[in-house]
Amino acid sequence: MFAIPRRFLRTTTLLTLSATLLACQAQAADESQTVKKLFSQKFPQREVVQVQASPVSGVYEVVLAGRQVVYTDAKVAHMFVGELIDIEGRVSLTEERVAELSRVDWKTLPLQHAIQDKRGNGQRKIAVFSDPDCPFCKKLEKEGLAKLDNVTIYTFLYPLEQLHPDAMRKSAQIWCSKDKLQAWAQTMRNNQATSGSGDCKTPLAEIQALGQKLGIQGTPALIFESGKLVAGAIPAEDIEKLLNQKK
Helix, strand or coil: CCCCCHHHHHHHHHHHHHHHHHHHHHHHHHHHHHHHHHHHHHCCCCCEEEEEECCCCCEEEEEECCCEEEEEECCCCCEECCCCEECCCCEEHHHHHHHHHHCCCHHHCCHHHCEEEEECCCCEEEEEEECCCCHHHHHHHHHHCCCCCCEEEEEEECCCCCCCCCHHHHHHHHHCCCCHHHHHHHHHCCCCCCCCCCCCCCCHHHHHHHHHHHCCCCCCEEEECCCCEEECCCCHHHHHHHHCCCC
């Protein structure tokens, strides 16, 4: 009887497994596309960014514009809005996914459009989207950022006109000031009124477009060199930890 070499059997087995894996991946991709199509048909007003199978059998993760994550079945007959929790790991998979989707490529930030505050050696870096009329932004300036050292803070003027109608005017005045950093500090830390014409060329429109692209809907919003995007006036100790994170 003709004997089949073991090496041939091993190679054949690997090829069979690879083909099976590729077929499963292709099937999963097809199912995700079907769910995406059905979801878009039922919710035409919502932009579907991505669909993929969740860790729960028969449930799909749907990423909508604005980094909103929801879940649905294969027929899009039912939708789950909330957090998907890994009970054994005791972590929110939804929160982790949103954090992943929120990551920013630091190298793409137009730092020339920001007010630069270099302290000490300035090696650590953080970008802040801030509104001159935002009380939480002032809290961040006075408490979270005040005592940081060996850091460069890049402040992007991001007035939210729907909340603070006068913030755009103030932002323009700050940017057009002879000393932008001093004008910003006086406004945010010393509560001094802005002054000046504010009629110079500003990057405010570009920053508005950037913030919308990044999904920043409120201020303050902090971006660390690691790419992590964090919302809110977080405490100084949390900022220190994030500044020292590489990933």
